[in-house]
Amino acid sequence: MKKVTIHDIAKELNITFSSVARALNDHPSISAATKEAVREVAKRLNYQQNKVASALRSGRSNVIGVMVPNLGATFFNSIILGIETVMNENGYTILLYQSSESSNHETKGIDTFLQSRVDGIISSIAMGTKDLQHYYEIKKNDIPLLLFDRAVDELGVPTVRIDDYRGGFLAAEHLIKNGCKRIVHISADQNVKSFKERFKGYKDALKQYNRPLEKELIFYGKPSIELGRDCIKQLHEKKIDFDGLFAFEDYTALGVMQQLKEYNIKVPDEIRVIGFANEAFGAYISPSLSTIDQQSVKMGEEAAKLFLKLNKDHHYYDNPPEQIVLEPILIERESSHI
Amino acid sequence: MKKVTIHDIAKELNITFSSVARALNDHPSISAATKEAVREVAKRLNYQQNKVASALRSGRSNVIGVMVPNLGATFFNSIILGIETVMNENGYTILLYQSSESSNHETKGIDTFLQSRVDGIISSIAMGTKDLQHYYEIKKNDIPLLLFDRAVDELGVPTVRIDDYRGGFLAAEHLIKNGCKRIVHISADQNVKSFKERFKGYKDALKQYNRPLEKELIFYGKPSIELGRDCIKQLHEKKIDFDGLFAFEDYTALGVMQQLKEYNIKVPDEIRVIGFANEAFGAYISPSLSTIDQQSVKMGEEAAKLFLKLNKDHHYYDNPPEQIVLEPILIERESSHI
DNA sequence: ATGAAAGCGCTAACAG
DNA sequence: CTGTTAGCGCTTTCAT
Numbered sequence: 219m220k221k222v223t224i225h226d227i228a229k230e231l232n233i234t235f236s237s238v239a240r241a242l243n244d245h246p247s248i249s250a251a252t253k254e255a256v257r258e259v260a261k262r263l264n265y266q267q268n269k270v271a272s273a274l275r276s277g278r279s280n281v282i283g284v285m286v287p288n289l290g291a292t293f294f295n296s297i298i299l300g301i302e303t304v305m306n307e308n309g310y311t312i313l314l315y316q317s318s319e320s321s322n323h324e325t326k327g328i329d330t331f332l333q334s335r336v337d338g339i340i341s342s343i344a345m346g347t348k349d350l351q352h353y354y355e356i357k358k359n360d361i362p363l364l365l366f367d368r369a370v371d372e373l374g375v376p377t378v379r380i381d382d383y384r385g386g387f388l389a390a391e392h393l394i395k396n397g398c399k400r401i402v403h404i405s406a407d408q409n410v411k412s413f414k415e416r417f418k419g420y421k422d423a424l425k426q427y428n429r430p431l432e433k434e435l436i437f438y439g440k441p442s443i444e445l446g447r448d449c450i451k452q453l454h455e456k457k458i459d460f461d462g463l464f465a466f467e468d469y470t471a472l473g474v475m476q477q478l479k480e481y482n483i484k485v486p487d488e489i490r491v492i493g494f495a496n497e498a499f500g501a502y503i504s505p506s507l508s509t510i511d512q513q514s515v516k517m518g519e520e521a522a523k524l525f526l527k528l529n530k531d532h533h534y535y536d537n538p539p540e541q542i543v544l545e546p547i548l549i550e551r552e553s554s555h556i
Numbered sequence: 557m558k559k560v561t562i563h564d565i566a567k568e569l570n571i572t573f574s575s576v577a578r579a580l581n582d583h584p585s586i587s588a589a590t591k592e593a594v595r596e597v598a599k600r601l602n603y604q605q606n607k608v609a610s611a612l613r614s615g616r617s618n619v620i621g622v623m624v625p626n627l628g629a630t631f632f633n634s635i636i637l638g639i640e641t642v643m644n645e646n647g648y649t650i651l652l653y654q655s656s657e658s659s660n661h662e663t664k665g666i667d668t669f670l671q672s673r674v675d676g677i678i679s680s681i682a683m684g685t686k687d688l689q690h691y692y693e694i695k696k697n698d699i700p701l702l703l704f705d706r707a708v709d710e711l712g713v714p715t716v717r718i719d720d721y722r723g724g725f726l727a728a729e730h731l732i733k734n735g736c737k738r739i740v741h742i743s744a745d746q747n748v749k750s751f752k753e754r755f756k757g758y759k760d761a762l763k764q765y766n767r768p769l770e771k772e773l774i775f776y777g778k779p780s781i782e783l784g785r786d787c788i789k790q791l792h793e794k795k796i797d798f799d800g801l802f803a804f805e806d807y808t809a810l811g812v813m814q815q816l817k818e819y820n821i822k823v824p825d826e827i828r829v830i831g832f833a834n835e836a837f838g839a840y841i842s843p844s845l846s847t848i849d850q851q852s853v854k855m856g857e858e859a860a861k862l863f864l865k866l867n868k869d870h871h872y873y874d875n876p877p878e879q880i881v882l883e884p885i886l887i888e889r890e891s892s893h894i
Numbered sequence: 895a896t897g898a899a900a901g902c903g904c905t906a907a908c909a910g
Numbered sequence: 911c912t913g914t915t916a917g918c919g920c921t922t923t924c925a926t
């Protein structure tokens with residue numbers, strides 16, 4: 219079945235194909251009668267606009283490239299949900315790419331986006347990315363770029379993230395207010411900005427409430443259940459005394475709770491625990507896990523909205539890059555309650 | 557910055573743009589020397605192929621439309637992960653669309669896919685979809701269509717799903733083997749095929765082990781924690797005796813466990829519970845939840861692979877539609893163990 | 895092995 | 911209000 223084009227419609231009506239095109243695009247200088255007739259024939263012939271041709275000619279594709287480090291993470295899936303919802307309402311479609319935290323894949327994805335002539339790119343930078351060359355390439359091509367979560371100021375593009383510092387502060391403050399005197403913090407690789415910020419929030423909360431920062435209460439590792447268990451084992455072996463624990467992400471906090479249970483140490487009675495990220499499981503384990511919500515769906519929505527706002531008049535890069543910072547939300551559950 | 561095209565490269569080398577095109581596409585009848593030279597200049601000028609033009613002319617876009625009912629569900633996110641991984645390795649990019657379980661949205665999405673001249677569509681049908689018109693439209697356009705999970709035979713297209721019947725059977729059989737005499741089943745809307753099949757598996761397991769099917773042990777409702785709690789409340793009020801429970805999905809099973817805990821009924825000692833879907837939280841609650849794994853990532857991978865295989869020689873619809881049925885996997889955890 | 899030429903289906907500037 | 915015309919950047923057939 220040969221695809222029907224505007225030429226077929228034109229022939230049917232004895233008008234030119236450009237009139238048809240205008241009618242279909244609801245151009246003001248086309249009579250209502252013609253529009254009506256064109257639409258009728260278009261429907262009858264089952265016409266489908268060829269967006270590829272349209273994109274080639276007009277230079278606009280109505281496609282947005284969305285790049286995430288990891289499609290396996292709830293956080294990024296929620297972001298995609300937010301972006302897709304808003305973008306779709308505004309007539310854009312999502313071209314999806316996963317960098318798998320690799321700079322190479324990321325570069326390939328961005329190449330694909332540029333080659334596909336996307337109208338913009340919304341991305342969260344892969345952990346493996348040191349050289350930002352491929353991101354500069356986007357700007358050089360004058361393609362709107364927006365970064366979320368794993369953002370970096372150096373690029374000078376709009377960003378949406380949450381206030382990790384504030385999240386860390388809230389978590390630590392919450393434990394302090396719940397009577398904790400010696401609060402352990404488990405963190406990770408300090409060149410991931412969010413983790414560093416959470417740590418900083420913790421430190422400043424201690425300072426503000428006149429608590430000392432104690433080296434023996436700080437741990438580092440890779441986000442995992444195992445990390446949490448290990449830390450508790452170490453604390454136990456070294457007989458280090460503590461009554462609160464703030465883990466930089468929920469799975470680590472989960473490991474902590476599991477290991478404490480094995481040692482028969484009661485949460486929250488003896489140790490109060492809080493995580494970060496508000497993973498789905500936290501509400502269902504017992505005791506349920508207090509945590510900091512990152513508003514991931516909202517982050518996606520805000521990213522899309524900011525993008526659309528800045529792109530409205532096609533002066534995306536004209537002003538200093540706007541930065542949206544979302545408030546983290548303290549979720550108080552059983553694990554931290556006195 | 558004006559985009560560089562094959563014409564620019566041609567000018568630079570004093571050859572025609574068609575030679576450049578051929579060189580870049582590694583056409584056999586181009587000398588190695590020319591190819592080399594072209595590639596060098598292309599790199600130097602930072603040439604980026606315009607896929608839009610290529611797609612328009614060739615009729616192939618290397619884009620696959622992926623439609624899911626709900627981007628908020630872990631299940632579909634895992635499927636997307638599987639599809640993206642395999643498709644990406646094979647040079648395809650994913651155009652993503654969410655139907656939100658609405659037939660209208662779904663139709664709009666499929667229109668977009670067709671207008672974007674995708675090379676194929678991989679979809680899971682929205683719950684709200686009764687009329688399959690828009691899916692027939694895809695076939696009429698001779699665009700390869702593959703359905704996963706929410707598949708329907710009527711369309712006569714390749715499908716990938718898990719054996720829900722077998723899953724239901726495995727779940728019920730597992731409870732029987734763990735000594736359960738009276739097994740409750742919670743299901744839902746029986747016009748969702750998967751749910752009906754799970755129920756059928758349950759019934760046949762009972763039959764095979766010479767257990768009667770008892771109406772008072774069967775419940776229906778909308779997948780939710782509340783549903784699980786409600787059922788337990790009803791069973792409790794009516795003082796119905798039971799020692800096993802198979803919920804058609806994990807959140808319902810979670811509600812069951814929560815309510816049993818409130819009644820101080822011990823799982824698994826007094827009641828053994830199993831869910832379906834292997835949601836992330838199941839491993840972390842206590843007692844941990846036994847369930848049936850749906851192999852969602854694998855389902856996505858298999859969908860992509862089958863699509864690619866059938867599309868290899870561009871005779872996608874030439875043979876009777878291939879059906880892949882994945883085996884559900886019984887995950888034995890604490891909630892069902894004697 | 896390379897060149898010439900046509901055209902995919904549309905948008906948009908210009909002309910009337 | 912409608913028609914004419916010229917491409918967008920590429921693939922591909924037919925010549926040479």
